[in-house]
Amino acid sequence: MKFSGFRYVQRAGVYGQLDERARVLLAIAGILSVLLTWDALCLSISASAALGIVFASKVKWHEIRRFALFAGYVIALLVLLTFMTGEGSLEERKLRAAAQVLRMGALVGFTVVLPFTLHPARYGLTFRRLGCPDRLAFAVELAFRFVPSFGQRLERTIQAQAARGMELAPSGVHLLGRLRRLIPVLIPVLLDAIVAAEDVADAVDMRGFGTAKRTWTGPGRWTAAESMVLLAAVLLILQALALG
Amino acid sequence: MKAKVDSRAIVRMATGAALYGVFSWLTNVLPLPSVSLVSVRPAIVIPIFFGLSWGPWVGFFVGGVGNLIGDTLSGIGFYPVWDLGNAVVGGLAGLVPLGRKGLADLGTWLCICALMILGASMRNLNQPLESNFLPAGWIPSEHYLWPIGLGIALTATWFASLIKARARTDVVWGLVSIAGGIGFASLLDMAYSGLSFQATMIGQFLPAVIVNSVNVAVLLPPLIRAYERALERAGR
Numbered sequence: 291m292k293f294s295g296f297r298y299v300q301r302a303g304v305y306g307q308l309d310e311r312a313r314v315l316l317a318i319a320g321i322l323s324v325l326l327t328w329d330a331l332c333l334s335i336s337a338s339a340a341l342g343i344v345f346a347s348k349v350k351w352h353e354i355r356r357f358a359l360f361a362g363y364v365i366a367l368l369v370l371l372t373f374m375t376g377e378g379s380l381e382e383r384k385l386r387a388a389a390q391v392l393r394m395g396a397l398v399g400f401t402v403v404l405p406f407t408l409h410p411a412r413y414g415l416t417f418r419r420l421g422c423p424d425r426l427a428f429a430v431e432l433a434f435r436f437v438p439s440f441g442q443r444l445e446r447t448i449q450a451q452a453a454r455g456m457e458l459a460p461s462g463v464h465l466l467g468r469l470r471r472l473i474p475v476l477i478p479v480l481l482d483a484i485v486a487a488e489d490v491a492d493a494v495d496m497r498g499f500g501t502a503k504r505t506w507t508g509p510g511r512w513t514a515a516e517s518m519v520l521l522a523a524v525l526l527i528l529q530a531l532a533l534g
Numbered sequence: 535m536k537a538k539v540d541s542r543a544i545v546r547m548a549t550g551a552a553l554y555g556v557f558s559w560l561t562n563v564l565p566l567p568s569v570s571l572v573s574v575r576p577a578i579v580i581p582i583f584f585g586l587s588w589g590p591w592v593g594f595f596v597g598g599v600g601n602l603i604g605d606t607l608s609g610i611g612f613y614p615v616w617d618l619g620n621a622v623v624g625g626l627a628g629l630v631p632l633g634r635k636g637l638a639d640l641g642t643w644l645c646i647c648a649l650m651i652l653g654a655s656m657r658n659l660n661q662p663l664e665s666n667f668l669p670a671g672w673i674p675s676e677h678y679l680w681p682i683g684l685g686i687a688l689t690a691t692w693f694a695s696l697i698k699a700r701a702r703t704d705v706v707w708g709l710v711s712i713a714g715g716i717g718f719a720s721l722l723d724m725a726y727s728g729l730s731f732q733a734t735m736i737g738q739f740l741p742a743v744i745v746n747s748v749n750v751a752v753l754l755p756p757l758i759r760a761y762e763r764a765l766e767r768a769g770r
Binding site: 354405473476479 | 539540541542544545546547548549551552553555556557559560576577579580583595599600603606607608609610611612613614737748749752753756757760761764768
């Protein structure tokens with residue numbers, strides 16, 4: 291199993307040039323607009339906006355193909371199950387299923403391009419500039435920074451255990467057996483990470499983290515384009531509130 | 535209880551969240567037959583372990599942000615309700631250090647009570663689902679729902695007696711936090727997904743709670759044991 295992680299590349303185009311805060315706010319507004327309503331018209335508007343973001347982001351199809359296929363499978367499964375177990379007449383359930391497809395598709399669209407377009411080293415900066423407290427912003431940034439290295443550790447551990455003859459999910463083994471087979475992977479990776487975290491915490495302490503007000507630096511500017519995006523985000527929420 | 539969020543807690547939050555995200559990615563591809571996105575996720579022990587070890591704030595962050603990272607890595611979008619539900623799982627587990635010594639028996643009794651309440655609540659689920667697809671009366675009659683609830687409670691008690699005292703408290707609290715977190719998210723999700731109460735409980739809450747309880751019962755005790763041994767070896 292190959293861990294791909296987040297594959298950030300600086301993108302051309304309007305969306306790629308926007309300030310990170312604007313992109314995050316647009317995604318949050320999009321999610322809210324979808325969660326606030328079941329109205330098919332509102333959801334169509336939100337889904338169209340999400341599709342527009344995917345195209346504007348200039349993320350290539352081959353980059354998100356794996357995500358899109360998995361999301362498609364999950365959406366199909368959930369819509370089918372909700373359709374089968376839902377209340378009301380057949381027509382009502384058909385309408386509900388269509389709305390659910392739009393809703394979940396929009397949720398995926400609003401968020402799938404974020405990891406490809408947000409610089410991994412700027413999560414903390416972005417959240418801080420959005421008003422998060424220093425400690426929370428720092429924790430979020432660290433978490434996203436740790437992901438690739440932990441993914442590689444996990445991959446290495448699985449390979450090492452496979453070299454010793456362990457199969458993670460062999461055929462003919464029941465669920466409990468498969469769970470137990472996770473122990474030789476879970477425990478080394480977890481303990482290794484916790485021990486490493488102590489060293490990181492020492493380093494953070496030695497640099498005097500939390501003893502004075504933290505300063506953040508990095509590129510970013512709020513121009514008219516970002517204000518327009520913010521206006522669009524507010525309109526998305528308002529249309530969900532008004533029409534929904 | 536280590537409720538103070540110092541630099542060490544921040545690094546542990548970040549570590550736990552990244553680990554939970556990566557392990558969730560590993561197992562998100564195994565969805566369960568349910569009416570919502572419930573996957574076989576052994577990684578649920580991670581927020582519980584971090585909560586138990588370092589308090590509610592660490593557990594809360596690890597559950598919430600870790601779930602978000604896992605969903606991002608899998609590419610299935612953000613589901614704020616379930617992010618919050620996972621955060622509650624970690625946060626509730628983090629409440630156990632409030633008084634670990636006195637909680638062994640209390641935790642066991644709380645778990646049994648929770649299971650009894652679950653069994654009792656199944657009385658309300660006795661009505662057939664209002665669906666044209668599912669055959670009416672597919673849910674067992676209430677006459678044997680009580681014995682099922684009692685059977686689950688007795689099995690849980692027997693299972694708890696097999697585990698050593700310290701790990702038992704942790705496992706029991708892990709189960710309580712799973713029931714609390716998933717119950718919270720399931721009820722919130724009712725409004726969002728448009729499911730009925732019955733469908734939510736039977737199709738969403740129960741599969742998630744049962745599978746995650748098995749995950750915790752199997753994976754949490756060896757994890758805690760290994761961590762304690764690692765601490766002894768490191769002299770910390």
